[in-house]
Amino acid sequence: MGGLMPGTTASSADVRAAIARSWLSARDAELLGSVVLRPHQRSAAHRLRALIGASRGALLADAVGLGKTYTALAVARHAASVLVVAPAALRDMWREACTAAARPARFVSYHALSRGRIPDAADFVIVDESHHTRNPATRRYRALAALCRRSPVLFLSATPVHNRADDLRAQLALFLGSHAWAMADDELARFVVRRDFAADDAGPTLPHAGAVRWLDTGEDATMLAGIERLPPPLPIREAGDGGALVAISLLRQWASSRAALVAALRRRLALASALGDALRAGRHPTRQELRAWSYADGSLQLAFPEFASDALPTEVDTLLAGTERHASHVAALMRAAATGPDPDDARAAARTVTDFEEFPGERLIVFAEFAETVRALYARLARDGGVAMLTERGAVVAGGRVTRRALLAQFAPGGAAHVPAAERVALLITTDLLSEGVNLQDASVVVHADLPWSPARFEQRVGRVRRLGSSHAEVSVYALRPPAPAEVLLRMEHRLRAKLAVAARTVGIRGTIMPRLFPAEPPASSATRIHAEIAGQLARWHLPCGRPPSGEPLVGAVHAARPGFLALVGCDGRPELIAGLGAGVSESPRDVLDALRLAEGPDVPVDARSVREALAAIACWRAERASFGVLGLGAGAAARTRRRLLHRIDAIAARSPRHLRSRYVPLALQARRVATERLGAGAERVLQELADARMPDEAWLNAVRTFAELNGTAGGPEMVSAVVVF
Known part of the structure; x- marks a missing residue:
């Protein structure tokens, strides 16, 4: 039918089983030391190993309480050496877990990384509470990028998104590099594994x-009005008007307790006094200088203002008047707090x-x-x-x-x-x-x-x-x-839920634990949650034994309500599901889930022309994907580095003598692959230095090749493994 068949025909059940086998492994060992791994932990460990094997990193965002610690140690069980990066308070917990799992690991805290104490590299890195690494401008982030440059990394956080999707991008960039900043939410979700107690039918029992x-606890509207009327403080040099941030900070403390508000007001008053002294001495401190000032036990510790900051370039009287006006209002708030009723009594009662x-x-x-x-x-x-x-x-x-x-x-x-x-x-x-x-x-x-x-x-x-x-x-x-009055609470809830919606789209956090002040809205769908449904569907397709691979695509056909296809292809060394549903080829999780459901129809004879059309569409999709990989090399400095690398490679090829071209061409091809390959943040920093290194052409090409061998991901075969047409 329709000419020669481009592949090996099989029943749809065999094709579906072949697809499932590429995603699912045989039953993992239940024991990890003295720890009995639960089914949800074993399945997560398998999915994470596949992701890390292909991309050198992944994020486990299971709901709090599902045992991410032992899942991570199960993933790392065969690594020669393991390094755990986590808050210092979790050191004892990790030591006990490693003992129980019989999986030794070294430990370093975020605080140590921030202070420049960087341990030796390990064969596998586990980053616990990884939302602490969501700021690339910090010293700890740069230190972690160096640790992950050549090592696979697993991030753990039930709440990787705190404010915006860039929180997640910053974490994934430690192994995806600048590509993470250009990815859509659906693409980011491919590197995240998340399940919770509501999504897993066979999951563990939680309370x-x-x-x-x-x-x-009553209202405190008078104090709220006073905070909202607070005039802005004198802006520190290079920082602009900080009045809005000061008011927001005081509102947070006011909403927590009168004690927290009074302590914050004392700090504001001490800072205003110190700023006034600096201004009278003709100095205007910068943000960095203010960081050196510390408030503790009722006093502000700082160096003499004459030695702590630069000369003041502006009229002193105007700046002093602004500082004194702010200090006066802060003092008035403190008097009101001391004389009015204390809401903390009602809160405690x-x-x-x-x-x-x-x-x-x-x-x-x-x-x-x-x-x-x-x-x-x-x-x-x-x-x-x-x-x-x-x-x-x-x-x-x-x-x-x-x-x-x-x-x-x-x-x-x-x-x-x-x-x-x-x-x-x-x-x-x-x-x-x-x-x-x-x-x-x-x-x-x-x-x-x-x-x-x-x-x-x-x-x-x-x-x-x-x-x-x-x-x-x-x-x-x-x-x-x-x-607070109801309208203030409504604004507060709206701000929090806007942040939560970002987490729902990228990671799948439902927000059911967050208190709701007002009637609920429908929860946002999540690409990560759809990935969990895809995994569940594939688990139902899995057969303990099935048709062995033949080296060419395994093809089958079913009857469905709409035409299209589902295919399993190799991309960057990992199996990828794609769907053809009439509007081109898509790797969107929603489209793939729809195609999985359509692929469960009854068998029909396989039409060779339909298979060829599906394979042609997949080939076009591959070409477009490769083109986007070159055009969208990343973002910011990393993208410029890769373009400089490509330009230098082209220039070397153009000026190389004819008798050396046979030696240069293989090196140049390898170097070009590095320019479009996905690299972690640490490797990208090294590549930036290498792109501008002053070296002879052949030596430079060899250096790029060595860099690729040490830092590149091992790409697998780019082939179509199985197709179901419908």
Whole structure:
């Protein structure tokens, strides 16, 4: 039918099974040291290995509590050496996990990287709480780029997007390089694996999170109006007008507690006083100079203003008047805070925070963004007994200071059973330092004492309690309503949900844990969630044995409601599903999922012409894809570097003597591949130096070839493996 068949015909079931086998592996080992891996962890480990094998990196964004730590160690189980990068507070947790998994690993904190302490490279890098690497301008980011230049990397974060999609791009750029900045949301989602308790039918059992219940604490509209009327401070040199940022910062502290607001006002007043002294001395400090000033224990520490900043180029009186006007309003706010009713009393007295009778025998955790809020609540509640406080300064109970480890051990599964009743903690008040990487499964009630500016914090807070290993069927969630009128709360929620929508599109975070002040809107769909549906569909197609590969495309045909095809092709060394649904070839997850469903129809005879048309369309798609790879080399400096590299290669080819061309041509071809290859951020920095290196032509081409061997990804065969036409 339609001439010679371009491929090997087979039943649609065999073709579907062949497609599934390229994506799914045989059952992974259940044991990792003494840890029994759950099915969702084994399947994630397989998907991550495939992504990392093809692209040298991936991001695991499973919901909080699903055991990402052991999944990561399962991915790295065969690496010769492993390096874990994480917040310093998680060092003990990772040490214990590595011991249980029998997978040794070195550990370095983000703080150490920021201070320039860079460890030796490893064969595999795990970056935990990777949202801490979303700013490429930081020293820690540059250090991590160097560590990942030649090593595969796995990022872990349930909340990789805090404010905008560029948060995710910055993390993926550490192995994708500048290409990440030019990718659409659907393309970014290809490198992210995320599942949650609602999406996986056979997933693990987690406690049910009840609907967030709001606790009213009254209004504080007078103080809010005073903050909104606050005049702008004197702008520091090179920074412009910072009035809006100051007001926003004070609003965050006001919404958390009166104590947090008063502490912030004291800092503002001390800074205004120091700025006034600098101006009177004829100096105007820069942002970098202000960073050297520190406020602690009620005093501002700084160098003499004459030695700390440059000479003032502007009229002193005008700038002094602005500083004094700002300081005067700040002082007025402090007087109003001291004489008016204190809303912190109402917050501490809110039902549920103090009413243990509602939760007999259960443990409560109260999260707040600011340490001043934690201390204010603890001061009002400590007399009730069974209350502890944890901030960056340490842990405190009624009897005095205790170690952080001893306090948190009470909230681990079964940890309280070995603690005398008189020393048992029923209510823990803590800052968000406990919202990352800590297991608190023995608690069953979470209270948000304030609304953090990033919606990701909501999921992290509840996720510390709602985890595998919890003995509770349900986690109760409460939130103290900010002391604001409804229209202000509406604006606050709108801002947070705008940030959350970005995370939903790119990673698949649903936002069900974030408290909702007003009626809900339909949740946004997610490319990552669709990828999970695709994986589930392929799992149903998988057969333990099937038709072996023959070296040419395996083709089948089914009846469907619309014409098109589904194909499995090799792209950059990894299997890629693409769909032809009448409007050209697409790799969009939505189109691929539609094609997967259409490919399940009953078998029909295979038409050779339809197969040739499908293969021709795939060939055109490949050509377009390659062209876009050259035209869209990336963004910014990396793109300019690659274009300089191409121009230099072309110039060498044009001026090379005829008798040397046979030697130069293979080198030039390899160099051109480097110019269009996907590289991590660290490798791109080296390539920038290499592009302008002063070297003889042949030596330079050999240097580029060596660079490619050390840093390039291993591309696989670019072939069509299987096609189902319909």
